[in-house]
Amino acid sequence: MTGISDRDFGELHFDEAWTGLCEVFIFGRLCEVELIVQTFDGDSISDIQRLAFREFxxxxxxxxxxxxxxxFNYYLCRIEEYREGFDADEVDIKAPKVHAIDGMRDLVSLRCIKVMSPFDAGVRQIGFIFDANFDPQLGLGVLVTNGSVETVDTQDILLG
Known part of the structure; x- marks a missing residue:
């Protein structure tokens, strides 16, 4: 395992991917989570990735x-679908009806932040990967592109 002290990302280690730690305050909690900087085939971290992380x-x-x-909006649009997947004794725990963003606090937990490898020139992307009580198999992924949320879906959009 290779380690470096990077001017933008801090301490990073390479073991098939560059990883480190990142602090984020989200859903009322300060979370220290894994930071992944995605590279392919031994490529170095790109200037676009550095810019994306600095912006973030x-x-x-x-x-x-x-x-x-x-x-919150994603969950509200799919709440009935999620609720159908649970038995009556667990539905209000795993997929409760929530009425405010704070209601999501106990339903999702941030697992990692991923600085995506750029596929299009100038596109800066950061991924948020969450575990989700209402979808324990697929979790939740949020793709932030150029500083704005682009997509919310299962984790699959950010893995790989």
Whole structure:
């Protein structure tokens, strides 16, 4: 395992991916989670990835609020579908009806932040990967592109 001290990302270790730690305040909690900087075939971390992370780091509070809001709206649009997947004795625990963003606090937990490898020139992307009580198999992924939430879906959109 290779380790470096990076000017943007801090301490990183390489073991098939560059990983480190990142602090984020989200859903009323300060979370220290894994930071993954996605690279392929031994490529180095790109300038676009550095820019994406700096943008995220400088705007953590507003980006985190946007992610919270996007998750809440996503959940509200699919709540009945999620509730159908649970027995009567667990539905109100695993997929309760929530009426405010704070209601999501016990339903999702941030697992990691991923600085995505750029596929399109100039596109800066950060992924938030969550475990979700209402979807324990597929969890939840939020893709932030150029500082704004682009997509909320299962984790699959950010894995790989």
């Amino acid at each position: 780091d400088s705007n953590k509070a507003s980006i985190s609020l946007a992610v919270e809001k996007a998750i």
